[in-house]
Amino acid sequence: MDVQKIRKDFPILAREVNGKPLVYFDNAATSQTPVQVIDTIADYYKNYNANIHRGVHALSQEATDAYEAARQKIQKHLNAAHPHEIIFTSGTTHSINIVSSGYAQSLRERDELIVSALEHHSNIVPWQMLCEKTGAVLKVIPMNEDGELQMDQFDKLLSDKTRLVFVNHVSNALGTVNPIEVIIRKAHATGAEVLIDGAQASPHIQCDVQALDVDYYVTSAHKLYGPTGIGMLYGKESALKRLPPYQGGGEMIAEVTFEKTTYADLPHKFEAGTPNIAGGIAFGAALDYINAIGIKQIANYEEELLKYATDKLSKIPGLKIYGTASKKIAVISFNVEGIHPYDIGSIMDKLGIAVRTGHHCAQPIMDYYHIPGTVRASFSFYNTFEEIDRMIEALIKAITMLQ
Numbered sequence: 315m316d317v318q319k320i321r322k323d324f325p326i327l328a329r330e331v332n333g334k335p336l337v338y339f340d341n342a343a344t345s346q347t348p349v350q351v352i353d354t355i356a357d358y359y360k361n362y363n364a365n366i367h368r369g370v371h372a373l374s375q376e377a378t379d380a381y382e383a384a385r386q387k388i389q390k391h392l393n394a395a396h397p398h399e400i401i402f403t404s405g406t407t408h409s410i411n412i413v414s415s416g417y418a419q420s421l422r423e424r425d426e427l428i429v430s431a432l433e434h435h436s437n438i439v440p441w442q443m444l445c446e447k448t449g450a451v452l453k454v455i456p457m458n459e460d461g462e463l464q465m466d467q468f469d470k471l472l473s474d475k476t477r478l479v480f481v482n483h484v485s486n487a488l489g490t491v492n493p494i495e496v497i498i499r500k501a502h503a504t505g506a507e508v509l510i511d512g513a514q515a516s517p518h519i520q521c522d523v524q525a526l527d528v529d530y531y532v533t534s535a536h537k538l539y540g541p542t543g544i545g546m547l548y549g550k551e552s553a554l555k556r557l558p559p560y561q562g563g564g565e566m567i568a569e570v571t572f573e574k575t576t577y578a579d580l581p582h583k584f585e586a587g588t589p590n591i592a593g594g595i596a597f598g599a600a601l602d603y604i605n606a607i608g609i610k611q612i613a614n615y616e617e618e619l620l621k622y623a624t625d626k627l628s629k630i631p632g633l634k635i636y637g638t639a640s641k642k643i644a645v646i647s648f649n650v651e652g653i654h655p656y657d658i659g660s661i662m663d664k665l666g667i668a669v670r671t672g673h674h675c676a677q678p679i680m681d682y683y684h685i686p687g688t689v690r691a692s693f694s695f696y697n698t699f700e701e702i703d704r705m706i707e708a709l710i711k712a713i714t715m716l717q
């Protein structure tokens with residue numbers, strides 16, 4: 315992998331922040347976009363912008379073909395059985411809401427849902443809203459000090475009352491890779507369905523949804539070198555057929571929308587209205603881009619970055635790394651004794667280093683550690699060892715100023 319050559323594909327990496335070359339270590343919040351993807355969007359608007367599925371004219375046909383080709387790229391990437399098992403959404407949050415809302419009609423009081431302590435708020439709040447509506451009960455798989463799920467506790471939570479289990483594949487706050495194969499197998503053994511939030515996993519881990527036998531898998535393109543405002547919901551054909559449309563459920567105007575919709579079958583049942591056409595096509599281009607490099611190569615290199623950074627950070631006195639699971643992707647959360655994470659982040663920004671500070675939309679994890687938040691550095695394959703050195707330098711400077 316030629317990192318210097320790859321970096322040339324990402325124009326933003328050449329810019330300066332506060333007079334210093336940008337070091338972008340906020341990849342877990344959103345990844346940067348290569349020219350190949352940017353050009354795909356521009357090409358769409360320059361050459362064949364038209365609404366899809368609706369016209370016989372040439373532009374509409376070209377747009378429809380490109381949009382459906384992107385769907386097939388996602389299908390192939392995930393090894394889904396059918397293209398219509400891929401639903402375009404605006405992102406992970408939207409995808410999860412489609413499934414949680416769909417469950418509203420079939421859940422009964424005292425049915426149980428299982429979530430994990432490691433979730434992003436977008437995989438917690440929609441389910442809490444569902445529980446409020448239906449009287450279903452939300453159970454939580456606890457975590458341990460290393461930021462791993464207590465799987466023996468999961469076994470105890472599972473029962474014939476469990477209807478659905480939803481966990482992230484990778485924690486965005488700590489980087490933990492969860493044992494989703496085991497979770498899926500055990501949940502299915504009790505008759506529950508499983509939704510996996512793959513937003514943080516998909517830039518690093520390629521999965522085979524058929525081999526996993528997962529019911530729902532969701533992600534956002536913007537964490538995967540694609541644009542914002544587009545994502546996907548994978549659902550097994552049988553699961554998606556059972557799930558009512560997102561905008562149905564008694565709200566008349568949504569039903570009217572669906573009655574007018576010519577395509578009531580999958581995937582169109584969940585894609586009412588004009589979608590993010592350019593975004594969908596660009597999502598496909600982003601997959602082409604990372605597949606040309608190879609996800610395995612990407613993951614191996616990022617693991618080296620993670621090891622290097624972990625090693626360097628561990629040598630800083632008073633610094634504590636949160637998330638020390640044996641299986642991690644390239645995300646490091648840390649704090650320095652006696653210093654608020656926000657203050658570190660602000661000084662790092664002055665020095666051109668973009669890290670995230672705060673609770674990372676995962677407040678239950680912060681509560682577990684009794685901290686307000688962390689500083690989080692998250693790496694991508696376009697990052698370098700020299701950039702990590704610069705981060706360490708900036709961090710030491712910040713600590714000296716703040717202590």
Ligand SMILES: *Cc1c(COP(=O)(O)O)cnc(C)c1O
Nearest residue numbers: 405406407434482486513514534
């Ligand atoms: C980013 C993220 C989300 C939310 O994704 P959106 O694109 O904001 O909808 C959910 N879960 C995890 C694990 C994430 O990293």
